[in-house]
Amino acid sequence: MPAKSQAHQRRRRRTHLLLAGAAGLVTAGTLAAALPATATADETSEKHGGGHTYSRYQDVQLLSFNDLHGNLEPPAGSSGRVTEIQHDGTTKTVDAGGVEYLATHLRQAREGKKYSITAAGGDMVGASPLISGLFHDEPTIEALNKLDLDVTSVGNHEFDEGARELARLQNGGCHPKDGCYTDEGFAGADFPYLAANVLDEKTGKPILKPYWVWKKRDVKIGFIGVTLEDTPGVVSADGVKGLKFKDEVETINKYAKALQRQGVKSIVALIHEGGAPASTAYNYNCDAPGAGDGISGPIVDIAKNITPQVDALVTGHTHAAYVCTVNDPAGKPRMVTSAASFGRLYTDTTLTYDRWTGDIARTSVKSANHVVTRDVPKAPDMTELIGKWNTLAAPIGNRAIGYISADIPNTGTESPMGDLIADAQLAYGKELDPETDLALMNPGGVRAGLTYTAKGSEGDGVVTYAEGFTVQPFSNTVNLQDFTGAQLIQILKEQVSGGNASAPKILQPSSGLTYTLDLTKAGADRIVVDSVKLNGAAIDPAATYRVATNSFLAGGGDGITTLGQGTNDLVGADDLSVLEKYLTANSSAANPIAPPAANRITVVSQ
Template identity: 85%
Template sequence: MPATPRPHRRRRTTRLLAAAAGLTTAGALAAALPASASADDHRGGHRPSRYQDVQLLSFNDLHGNLEPPAGSSGRVTELQPDGTTKTIDAGGVEYLATHLREAREGHPYSITAAGGDMVGASPLISGLFHDEPTIEALNKLGLDVTSVGNHEFDEGAKELGRLQNGGCHPTDGCYTDEEFEGADFPYLAANVLDERTGRPVLKPYWVWQKKDVKVGFIGVTLEDTPGVVSAEGVKGLTFEDEVETINKYAKVLQRQGVKSIVALVHEGGAPASQSYNYDCDAPGAGDGISGPIVGIAENVTPQVDALVTGHTHAAYVCTVDDPAGNPRMVTSASSFGRLYTDTTLTYDRFTGDIARTSVASANHVVTRTVAKAPDMTELIGRWNTLAAPVGNRPVGYISADVPSTGTESPMGDLIADAQLAYGKELDPETDLALMNPGGVRAGLTYAAKGGEGDGVVTYAEGFTVQPFSNTVNLQDFTGSDLVKVLQEQVSGANAASPRILQPSSGLTYTLDLTKTGADRIVVDSIRLNGAAIDPAATYRVATNSFLAGGGDGFTTLGTGTNDLVGTDDLAALAQYLTANSSPASPIAPPAANRITIVR
């Protein structure tokens, strides 16, 4: 487990505390509030006003996207006054830095916080260097605090501790002449415990203070992190209930005198609209947000004044009633640095609490029309220079875009085909491959980065698609087990939110969405190379190591026999593209017609 973090280096004058506390009240203070709370100003002997606006800037799920993300991953949808929508290109830390710095102007009381998954599943420029470039960028952005997300555990708690505390990578060493210094901001992991000691592996909470204004932060990740991270990544850890943990540390903060509290929760929901500026609290909007975060927000103690959330990569600014029946702000800023949230928390110096009824919040687009931050341009150029010899190497050629969207996606099928081909090299008896949709992080784009069409697939582009360094594993299953695996896509842990595995060529079946639960898999329709599945026969199945460990709720995949572990999944994809494409004969996107969907 990581050692206790060393004191954080700070470049700003804000005084930081390692602990403090609070009881938060909803507050019937609206009538007493001025139209705009004035800034604290001790000059000239004036007493500070009772109310102080504190700016909270937040974002989530950056995933190491330092450069502007491509395709749909780099766009947001904006609702227009006439009810139509338009898309806006967004994201890139050069632009995020400019937007955040401009947003802070005129706000002497400003905090920047994040909702987890700052690293992990990152593009090559960050992932190749174990996300040190992203931590460096976040330091420059002025991030004050973040919760951990599930992807912070992709490489285990020890590596997360290194990102917090610094030091060279234990196997790759130092990438530059200077030793990696770690994060200037604290990662909070209140509900992530060392199973041996029962104590959080990192700080559970942190307090920001400027003069007499104090705001406490509690950070948690989703309790189901072991279900979405490889078994090796969460080895030796336990993940506690989000609500119970937040409520526990809210009491701790209260006892220490901190009454203004924000929870950073790496769990999220689904908004009723895909437009980032949809008003989910408008009359007639119905359930503006649904999903796990609603239950959390409804049960977290009223002592907490606002929830900054993430994980679902959605955009929303909603109020959800707390257990006392008072509305409380719940926000999420999409993902990949495309949005940031600007929330005003009005602090009452008499009570030390937030005047809850005055909290205002909005999401803003990280447009690419502003000037680039020069320090971020320098950072990106420096790390790209180091990555170029690896990243620019061509590994294959495509005839058109290979998208990653849809219940069954062309990119998912292409990966499954690559793993089947690799599996057959390891063992000619391999019958099929299955790929988890969450592991397909992007599609392949025909146009080169500069915009011209070329169809070249570089190693860097492949890394963006499959950044997890999972291995390709072979296991034996009975035909009966294989049917259970397909049924687990739409039942059990995946009943409410189906996870449809991407099948390799030769595996076909019907998914009937008019039915419920396991019945949505039409068993009589399952065919492998045209033949019905024999329940008693043995089938050799290729998956990645995450699925082979039972990840994403596929418990049956964790019970296979005759295991054989191969190379990493990106190498298998690159090998397949190299063997099956050339400039004169590029590979075409799979038709994504292996699953027949009935709606």
């Protein structure tokens, strides 16, 4: 197809330029050998050749972001804001995000930088708004091509539709079921997806490239890409069928050695795993006195154990913002960054490349997160791309499916949006089986809230199909299962124990289910068993309860394994159609639905 050949031409042109730029020039090893033996680390020496002058040290700009999730248009509500610390110590929120603005910011940041790389930390696609998700994220891949993304790791959401669909996003081709959406077809990604720790169970080999080397003249930097080892715990079973996910540290250390053997001594790890910063402000000083590491969570142990051969870590997954140093196994500080999510931030890191050693002078590494503000000109090519795909999506996306009286946010331990979805699934469950007692919704499946004043509206509280799709984009089915009361209590305990002890996965409860969550305690003891009630009555351990969940939870997702042990299964419709049905039946322009009070879980924190 024409678009395919054009994409291949872009790839060949990029490779040709990199190789041609190095042809006939002095290599890093030759340069080091030619330098005076008496030269010291802080002297700057130059080598002339081919009309070029090289200093010992070369600053390389690394621009990075993560967890875009197909957010091409500016995210709405709190999803489109970041918190910023002011000079006087107060904070304010700043509207941020939108690929039209991200493109402008990245292009401005690259100005005057002869050595610049753009990399990402995974979850570029998946759980996407309608403009991208409706078309299996082809629009996002097109946008990333236009952003001149050089390389990205895979994230867990790259597996939402399975390894074959991920391969199609990489290599191009029309969707096997839906076909081609445009006359040009789909050319695939101009950049490599890296999946070093994702192996084919049959072959034992990575399903995509494990690493990639960026080269310009005599400067070369290797990138290793991994996703979290627990990807099977946060993705549906169908999405990871036939795949094996290996330990992040072991994998990165393995390929760092491989790169070293090839003479690549400057290495960046792209890791789709992250942590929680001590502050939600993007410009919080992680390394301030008394701040410790500045972050907690899985990425800290990973960072502390990855070989010192790796010079910087670009991370993601937790949607948090941080620029911190964490000591490597040799006790040397190493930069660890994350740029929140949805294209609201980008990270600008300066890697100082030492031509004598071929390595990064780590003491010179500088990094900072920057807001993708909306006060810059929109990138015209992105505006055109968004317009093209919105035109195709409009007949479906603009359809009204309900009305709300105020914002229904997706925030807090128990969110109003999560409760609304649980109520919708309980109502649907009762239609399928009047004996249905309650519903539980996983928090990660609630991707956004509903805003009263949506894009292009006049504050009339209309909920469109596109907004609903943004809230629930996974196409999970709503399933019914039977559990004993004892199993139900165990399910609640598993939210806050085992693998969920450090980062609880609080299930959103339907109306009628109430209990107390005591955060002053640890593990399963956080669930106050005597407080768990259904419609005011204590849970009977021996009784049977009919529970509605989505198919992800019904398979034991989010580490809540008891949910995978239900009986008398009944598979229903997809979750978005269930939400639409509930909104349509329970709201109108004259009687819009109000946000749930989110008072079903009593949280004790002191």
